[in-house]
Structures are given as structure tokens and as C-alpha cells.
Amino acid sequence: MLSRVYCASTIGVDARLIEVEVNRTGGMPKYFLVGLPDRAVSESSDRIEAALENSNASFPGGRITVNLAPADLPKEGSAFDLPIAVTLLHVSGQIKTEGLSDTLVLGELALDGKLRAVKGVLPMAVQAREKGIGHMIVPAANGPEAAVVDGVQVYAFDHLKQVMGWLRNRDSHDPLDVDVEAMFRRNDDHEILDFSDVRGQENVKRALEVGAAGGHNIIMVGPPGSGKTMMARRLPAILPPLTLDEALETTKIHSVAGLLPSGEALVTARPFRSPHHTVSDVALVGGGSIPMPGEISMAHNGVLFLDELPEFKRSALEVMRQPLEDGSVSISRARMSVSYPSRIMLVASMNPSPTGDWYDPGDPAGASPSQMQRYLSKISGPLLDRIDLHIEVQKVSYDELSSKSRGESSAQIRSRVVQAREVQNQRFIGIEGVYCNAQMNTKMARKICKLDDAGAQMLKKAITSLGLSARAYDRILKVSRTIADLERSESIQSNHIAEAIQYRSLDREGWLG
Structure with a gap:
């Protein structure tokens, strides 16, 4: 039988x-x-x-x-x-x-x-x-x-x-019925870290808002105690809520990895993954004899936070370049090839020097040029090219720390981010795999991010003086488009270009000083 x-x-x-x-x-x-x-x-x-x-x-x-x-x-x-x-x-x-x-x-x-x-x-x-x-x-x-x-x-x-x-x-036996809308409502009710807890750092908050609005990758450079990690951990609170399709995509990855929390049927909050700097290449991007997703895929539709970026192995950082560009990780083995999505917002932080403070070649107690070279050699130019926003984070003053006034809440910032994303959703209707400005390819960026004469001249001067790569040029266009979206401007103005150029500080000669 x-x-x-x-x-x-x-x-x-x-x-x-x-x-x-x-x-x-x-x-x-x-x-x-x-x-x-x-x-x-x-x-x-x-x-x-x-x-x-x-x-x-x-x-x-x-x-x-x-x-x-x-x-x-x-x-x-x-x-x-x-x-x-x-x-x-x-x-x-x-x-x-x-x-x-x-x-x-x-x-x-x-x-x-x-x-x-x-x-x-x-x-x-x-x-x-x-x-x-x-x-x-x-x-x-x-x-x-x-x-x-x-x-x-x-x-x-x-x-x-x-x-x-x-x-x-x-x-x-009756079939099981679940209330998906209730799952999303329970997520909204959870207490989350709020940007109103952050004192000062208004310029950094603005840059994080721009990054969240366009899905742009970010690196923060500043001394210990300046609030880099604190602000990075609050970033998911200002990101737009997951759509049902995004939630299903994200849950698939967690389900396959066996990391779906007990009692949870759906991942309804954007993931925030923060691997330690000792993470291996395979653990970061995925792989193994039986291919499994890595941290970059577990953060799909969310944030991957790499604290103390130069402490990561250079090989681990370099294998992220292709997933950051393509939005997916391809793993080939003798018997099969698998692909895991990795459409993430990369947020990295680092100290400006091995000693923690801004580099001063005249300070005998500071880092030597050779120490600085070793410290920074783990971060390659091609990797920095894939990071849209470079943010310098200064120490918070006593007056700011002791102030009783609270800054904007995450909800206030998030409302502007959501409005900007709605503009982008309308812009990319019918284009598969593109949901925000950061995901535009070169052809789309050149078509959508058109500049007026003043903006074009400003960008030309910046490209010439800073010696920026073609990829950095495209990044500036995308960021300026996001800034315009936040201001509900149909066209990109020269002030939008100026702010976007400001976020390329690591491309400037002498940025460590």
C-alpha cells in the first residue's frame, strides 16, 4: 500500500x-x-x-x-x-x-x-x-x-x-485564527528608548533624522562618552513602522534561523542588531557548511549597529561591501546556492583616534602617526564610499548636560520621517525592490535627483576640491533628495546640496584635526 x-x-x-x-x-x-x-x-x-x-x-x-x-x-x-x-x-x-x-x-x-x-x-x-x-x-x-x-x-x-x-x-478541531493588527498594536504599546533623553547634539539628531528618512547608512565619529551609542540605540524609534510585507520578510529570516522569540508569531518592530567586534566573517554575513543567515540578514529592514568600527576585523568589514550594495547575500556551496536579503541601514561608530580624542600631531601624549595609520587602515575607502552620512560628534557641554529642558521626542521626529517616506513611496510606485532614496541605483539617482544651476556648481566645486569618487557623488545626490523630501520640496535646492556635502566629513583632507 x-x-x-x-x-x-x-x-x-x-x-x-x-x-x-x-x-x-x-x-x-x-x-x-x-x-x-x-x-x-x-x-x-x-x-x-x-x-x-x-x-x-x-x-x-x-x-x-x-x-x-x-x-x-x-x-x-x-x-x-x-x-x-x-x-x-x-x-x-x-x-x-x-x-x-x-x-x-x-x-x-x-x-x-x-x-x-x-x-x-x-x-x-x-x-x-x-x-x-x-x-x-x-x-x-x-x-x-x-x-x-x-x-x-x-x-x-x-x-x-x-x-x-x-x-x-x-x-x-477548529483552525487557528490570529489577529495580525493586534500584533502591530502591541508593538506600538511597548516602551522604547526616546530621543528626548539625549541632551544637546542637535546636529547629530538632525543627521540621524535625515538618515532615517532616506534609509541612508551612517557613521558617527567622536570621543567616548559623547553619546554615539546612546543615539544609535534610539534610531529604531524614529524609523517608519514595518509594513505587513516587510514584517513577513523579516520574520522569514528569523524563523529559518530558529531565532523567532518564543510566543511571537511575527516580527513587528524593525530589528536592531549590534554584534560584538570579535564577530567572525561568517557570523556577520552568513554562511557555514549548512548555510545560515548572518547578522546583516538578521537586521533586514532594520538597523545593523557596528560599535567601535576599527576594532572589527578588516576581512569581516570587507565582506559586507557586496551585501550593502546589492541588498542581499549570496552563499554558494557544492550542493546548493542560497540567497538571504540584507536590505539594512548600517550605523557605525568610532573614536577619532586610538586614544579616544581628536588627533593632534603636536600632542606628545596622543597617538603617533603610525598608530593612527594602523587604527584607520581597517576601514577601507570603498567601505566608506558606501556610507552616506559621516557625522562628527562632539562632547556634550556641562550646560547641556545639566539643562532641565528636554529635546524633541522620538514621536515628533518619527512623524517627519514617515511623511518623507510617504513621498518616496509615491515616487517609487511600480519599481520593485526600491522603497527609499538610499536604494536608488545610479541611473535612477541621476534621473530623479536633478539639480538647478546653483546646486550643480556647488556640487562640482565640492567634487573637485575633495576628490570624491563617483559613488560619493551619487550618495550626495541621494542625501540631498532626502533633505528636500523632509522639507517637502519638489526640487533639490542649493541649501539641500550644501547640507548633504557637509555629511561627507571623512572625505575631507585633514578630517582628523
Whole structure:
């Protein structure tokens, strides 16, 4: 007798349907599992046998062949336990049910028959909907995550016994329903770090507002204690809220990595990732023998904060150049190639010198020229070219620190950022993959960011005197377009160009002084 049921396996942040086929014939008891299973899948038979025995069922006798199709695709993880168990029950006549062809089944089995959560359920649910599969059986812990996807009825269970009961009687259990809008409202209710806590630094706040409005990469240079980290951690509070599509994209990555917080069905707040400077190249951009997303992908649609940038290994920083430019990370292995999205806002901070203060070649207690060279050599010109805003952060004065007046709140700044993003959303309607000014390619930037004569002359003078690269030229155009959007100006004026040029301080000769 032959039985089939659908499962799924993740490849990158997408999923692919897997047919679990079980054939049972007479003869000596033997069990064969084929279809390129990994170690976790190969060990499933022992878990399934114990789970069946502890669920008032039995492991069928005879010659059993389990095929995971397509046979040339590697199968990884423990999500195949439950679909294999269901097909074994079906071929042995312990359950009699129709409609398995319209059901996607996944879950890991404990020895006592309980269902354990698995990774990547959200992309699997999306794939089920695209393939027209109307029902999903998942562990209870994965239920809300799968139910976020419209068009698929999700049934979440705690134990194999419950699954068997539902297969015998489809009316015994109601599909799971979740309120996506309530998930977003709960995020809005959370207490977040606020910019009103920051004393002084009005010029830095303005630059961060420009960066948030256009999705631009930022580097802050200033001595310790000037508030660089404090302001960076408050940046997500002024970014626009995630749309549902962005939330689904972000949740897919966290789901595949197995890092979706317990009890959370959807990532509704923009991610903020801050890896330590000892992070490896693979941990930062992704990879490994079994490819997994790195920090740059975990921060997709959010902020990746690199504190003390020169302390990171130069090799780790250099591998970020392509993902920053393309918005995705491609990882190739002998058996597969996967791609993870990495559309992030990079925020970096650094001290102006190894000693922490601004570089003074005449100060005997300061850093020597050779020390400065070693300190800065880890940050390459091409990497700086990919950072739109260079911000000098000065120490906060006593008067500013002791002042009782509070600055603008994050909500006030965020309202202006959201208005600027709405202008950009209208501008980029129909252009796939472009949601803000920072994501424009060179051709789009030259077409959209047209300058008047005064602005063109000002930019020409800056490019000539500073010796800026073509990439830096495009960055200035994009930033000036964002500044104009914040002021609701249809055209880019000379004052917008002047402010954008001001944010290229690391391109100026003698910026350390």
C-alpha cells in the first residue's frame, strides 16, 4: 500500500514542497529511508517508533520504504517526523482518512508523542498557499506563526494523539485564527528608548533624522562618552513602522534561523542588531557548511549597529561591501546556492583616534602617526564610499548636560520621517525592490535627483576640491533628495546640496584635526 503527504523544506528564506511517500509490502520487517536525508532525518525512525507506541498506536511491520521527493534535494531538520508518522499510520490502516493531498504536515516528535516546534514554518506556510494547499498541521508552538499567512487553514496540536483524532474527524478541531493588527498594536504599546533623553547634539539628531528618512547608512565619529551609542540605540524609534510585507520578510529570516522569540508569531518592530567586534566573517554575513543567515540578514529592514568600527576585523568589514550594495547575500556551496536579503541601514561608530580624542600631531601624549595609520587602515575607502552620512560628534557641554529642558521626542521626529517616506513611496510606485532614496541605483539617482544651476556648481566645486569618487557623488545626490523630501520640496535646492556635502566629513583632507 502507498501513502503520500506533503511536508516542506527551507532553502535560504524560501521553502520547497517535499512529498513524503511511504510504501509498505509484505516480508521481513525492514525500514528504508531515501531521498538525501541528513542525520536528523535519518534518526527519525527511532523517535517515530517510540512516539507511536506512546500514542496508543504501533509501528507497522513488513518492508517499509520512505521516499522524500524530489530525491536530489538535500533534506535537513526534524520537521519530517510527523509527516512520516502520519503516512505510516495510513499505510498500516490505523487511520483511515481522505484529503491528505490537500494537507501539509510538519513537526518534530518527542518520544512520548508530544510535538516540538521546528524552524522555518512561516516560509513553509507561504509556499503552501502558493501551491494551493489549503490545510496545515503544525506543532502548537508554531501555530500562530503559520496562521499569519492568509489562505491556509492552520491546525495546531500538542500531541500525536490529537493529530490522529483530527485526521479521523476533521470537525474535531477548529483552525487557528490570529489577529495580525493586534500584533502591530502591541508593538506600538511597548516602551522604547526616546530621543528626548539625549541632551544637546542637535546636529547629530538632525543627521540621524535625515538618515532615517532616506534609509541612508551612517557613521558617527567622536570621543567616548559623547553619546554615539546612546543615539544609535534610539534610531529604531524614529524609523517608519514595518509594513505587513516587510514584517513577513523579516520574520522569514528569523524563523529559518530558529531565532523567532518564543510566543511571537511575527516580527513587528524593525530589528536592531549590534554584534560584538570579535564577530567572525561568517557570523556577520552568513554562511557555514549548512548555510545560515548572518547578522546583516538578521537586521533586514532594520538597523545593523557596528560599535567601535576599527576594532572589527578588516576581512569581516570587507565582506559586507557586496551585501550593502546589492541588498542581499549570496552563499554558494557544492550542493546548493542560497540567497538571504540584507536590505539594512548600517550605523557605525568610532573614536577619532586610538586614544579616544581628536588627533593632534603636536600632542606628545596622543597617538603617533603610525598608530593612527594602523587604527584607520581597517576601514577601507570603498567601505566608506558606501556610507552616506559621516557625522562628527562632539562632547556634550556641562550646560547641556545639566539643562532641565528636554529635546524633541522620538514621536515628533518619527512623524517627519514617515511623511518623507510617504513621498518616496509615491515616487517609487511600480519599481520593485526600491522603497527609499538610499536604494536608488545610479541611473535612477541621476534621473530623479536633478539639480538647478546653483546646486550643480556647488556640487562640482565640492567634487573637485575633495576628490570624491563617483559613488560619493551619487550618495550626495541621494542625501540631498532626502533633505528636500523632509522639507517637502519638489526640487533639490542649493541649501539641500550644501547640507548633504557637509555629511561627507571623512572625505575631507585633514578630517582628523
